[in-house]
Amino acid sequence: MVPAGDHRGDEIEALIATMARLPGLGPRSARRIVLHLIRRRAGQMAQLADLMANVARNARECLICGNITQSDICPICEDPARATGEICVVTEVADLWAMERGRAFRGRYHVLGGSLSALDEIGPEDLRIPQLIDRIADENATEIILALSATVEGQTTAHYIAEALEPTGVAITGLAQGVPIGGELDYLDDGTITAALRARRKF
Amino acid sequence: MVPAGDHRGDEIEALIATMARLPGLGPRSARRIVLHLIRRRAGQMAQLADLMANVARNARECLICGNITQSDICPICEDPARATGEICVVTEVADLWAMERGRAFRGRYHVLGGSLSALDEIGPEDLRIPQLIDRIADENATEIILALSATVEGQTTAHYIAEALEPTGVAITGLAQGVPIGGELDYLDDGTITAALRARRKF
Helix, strand or coil, rough: CCCCCCCCCCCHHHHHHHCCCCCCCCHHHHHHHHHHHHHHHHHHHHHHHHHHHHHHHHHHCCCCCEEEEECCCCCCHHHHHHHHCCCEECCHHHHHHHHHCCCCCCCCCEEEECCCCCCECCHHHHHHHHHHHHHHHHHEEEEEECCCCCCCHEEEEEEHHHHHHHHHEEEEEEECCCCCCCCCCHHCHHHHHHHHCCCCCCC | CCCCCCCCCCCHHHHHHHHHCCCCCHHHHHHHHHHHHHHCCHHHHHHHHHHHHHHHHHHHEEECCCCEEEEEEECCHCHHCCCCCEEEEECCCHHHHHHHHHCCCCHHHHHHHHCCCCCEEHHHHHCHHHHHHHHHHHHCCCEEEEECCCCCCHHHHHHHHHHHHHHCCCCEEEECCCCCCCCCCCHCCCHHHHHHHHHHCCC
């Protein structure tokens, strides 16, 4: 008798199991995606496998900012128009991508690769802070924008960086805190309302 | 100036766009999965790309039952212990996999590949009904279990198959309808309650 679970063949089984471990997916969504792909196995599935193999081979961190890209220097750091002297410090690559979607910032980035955290034993030497200090001199930076999360870890990290950069004399700014666009007061947490009230502006 | 959106390189961009088109995923979950994979690019990502390429190359429909597998005949149809004379008719491969998870059925399957639908112009010739009739004689089938959805299309298809199989003299059964295990009456639709009441059994 065939053991239960082995009714699809080993590779399909392994593909479903691997997909099910991806963030946000589970066994049910993995099965659904794999069946969808198998129906399009000559087109979309082969193409996706190729793309994935190429990205696995070619993806790397930009040597300057830490963005993930397929060359040693990412398109942002390579673009001379973005050498504005402004460097936006973000925690993770996902934050850099989110900033780019907003299209509001036209300078360069610096990805820390995490937040300071005593609990997870992440100290300053685990983040890309020395590289940031080097860049300030190398690129004649005039302003460092700390676009870190409004969490305890994010703000601890921001304070640490601000102190570490003090000797360089560079201007250090942070993102404004307040009511998000489209945010209804009734659904906002007390901390955000307090911060928005403290930072109130002339109308 | 680099056009907005091209801050990651073409292949990463294309991988995210392709993943975002998979069922149940969108741009946000696709970005999250791709970043997760890129962090594990030498291990999990390369392995997933390999698996996907292999499945795209080797996956096919079982020539007998229509299950998706990596050989011409699937492990279920190849297993002599499952030649019980019972054939369970299901709409899609996903239904076959769901039945196998239940481990209650130890016979063989027949995947129709869809339901009859006047709206979508799916007629009997688009489903694998002639193959089912052939199998009844070839495999000396004694019982055909119609495990089709309890929807209008599913039940229309079931009635059509029952009529088409009548000349063969094979026994035709359907799944019981009633209260699902763990189902609270209060949350069940009226149709299910009515069906469960009509099919009530001695306690």
